[in-house]
Amino acid sequence: MSEISRADVEHLATLAHIAMTDAELEKMASELAVIVDSVKRVQEAAGEDVPATSHPLPLTNVFREDIVGHVFTAEESLASAPDAEDSRFKVPAILSEDHDAGPSSVPHEGGER
């Protein structure tokens, strides 16, 4: 049985930016262990000499002339955004309080900006 702990899942959830409750972490850890146990069999058949395939058919680079084609207006791009202001996406603070202590940091009043 693959060992996947609650702490492992907590780390993965942080990497994946998904907030999870303790109950979710516990459940996910046990489910993940079962799934990984089943899929890790692939290692048996994957010999050293077997080349990897990342894509079903050979791909070649596609080029085009550097000409501006159709572009969305700011209004179209922002129409379904959760928050917008002055033709821009409005995002929550990028830096937290403990990150922006340095002299070069942009001053802000906290909260959304």
Add this chain to the structure above:
Amino acid sequence: MTHTTDALVRLTAAEMAAKLRAGDITSVELTQAHLDRIAAVDDTINAFLHVAADEALETAAAVDTTRAAGGAAAESLHPLAGVPIAIKDLIVTKGQPTTAGSKMLQGWMSPYDATVVEKVRAARMPILGKTNLDEFAMGSSTEHSAYGPTRNPWDITRIPGGSGGGSAAAVAAFEAPLALGTDTGGSIRQPGAVTGTVGTKPTYGGVSRYGAIAMASSLDQIGPVARTVEDAALLHEVIAGHDKKDSTSLPETEYPEGEVPAFSAAASTKTAKGLRIGVIKQLQGEGYQSGVLARFHEALDQLQGAGAEIVEVDCPSFDYALGAYYLIMPSEASSNLARYDGVRYGTRVLPEEGPLTIERVMGSTRAAGFGEEVKRRIILGTYALSAGYYDAYYGSAQKIRTLIQQDFAAAFEQADVLISPTSPTVAFPLGEKLDDPLAMYLNDVATIPANLAGIPGISVPGGLSDGLPVGIQFLAPAKQDARVYHAAGALEQLLNDTYDAPLWAQIPALEEVAR
């Protein structure tokens, strides 16, 4: 009136097109008949997440006007002009909401049409609406939709397959003659199998993926859903072709003089004589229901009786296909779904307490916006790609992909097409596998190899087991999609002759079920 509606919606798309051309019916009548059917049965089936009645009738009226005026404009109408269609809600549409079956995209309006939607609009096919699916196409039962499960028209206590259960059920319930689906590991073919309909996964790159919300980009493929092989082929001809907007699209040189292959001509061959059919040793036996295997062996007997040559082919790496798929797909999905950050589109959910930094807002947005299965696959993909595990898991899975391609190449030396059951079981009861992810994943065991290798596949009805449809799958080499239509058309004809009617003629009358 009810009688007329009922008769109209039970025609095949090819018959509808012929009646429209002959002036026997109008597109407005035909489209309204389907809207009436949706109104009558979709409370029960839940195939549609959005119905676009006004838009569909507007398109229909414009086609009728063009046809009535005659002349060059009427002559140049596409053969399927005026025949309505439903679109899986993973495919973006301008003017109609696209949710991907997720709360994350509730109310989101795409600013552009997918290329396949542009093609459907250019053919002037009225778009009836958007169909239900497992959230972001992750599932085999449509139970992972954030908007409730779709029900199987054959038995409304059972699943319609997934992820494209909505498209398959809409076609099986006569709510639409045609639909578009997407197939990453079987999401067109397995719903086709369990609803007694036809679904094709085209060659990877044969149909543009531009505007299909990405799950696993090296596996995803848009394809047609229909009740007959010919109808699926006709729709495939509408959507196939090179697209500059999809860098993984097959190059223009694959289409001499801009023509897509005549899939419908292949579907109309209707003979198995001389066809070399390879039975895949690994895709039968253990894990397959006896009723499924009984129909499968009957199909083989029928084909052999009609002059096909049946050979057995050995594909030993297929035993590892499911494992490879459930490493590659979640890995690609975890990357593709990183775009749902609560900034550019869809939902933003603020954390209940603590500072409102973007990382915390992203975490709470993704916690609230994604369902359980999507989270499971993102976490699994993040695990498979993490340092220390990458070579063992993702790297090994990519090697299996090579071995599967080699197995297919060897098999196609011996056979023109390969055959297997599409799904190991018939439709199972709603809820049965919802708490057992691994059992759910096993539904895709026979469909996954085609996605890993990029080759075309089709599911065609093969009869019933205890009153529930069984699907037969044909596979062909890459870019030989015409062969799956040839083989599937032949089997369809043999079974229609045997049973005196197409299988879908036996679908229960849902108005009575609903009461």
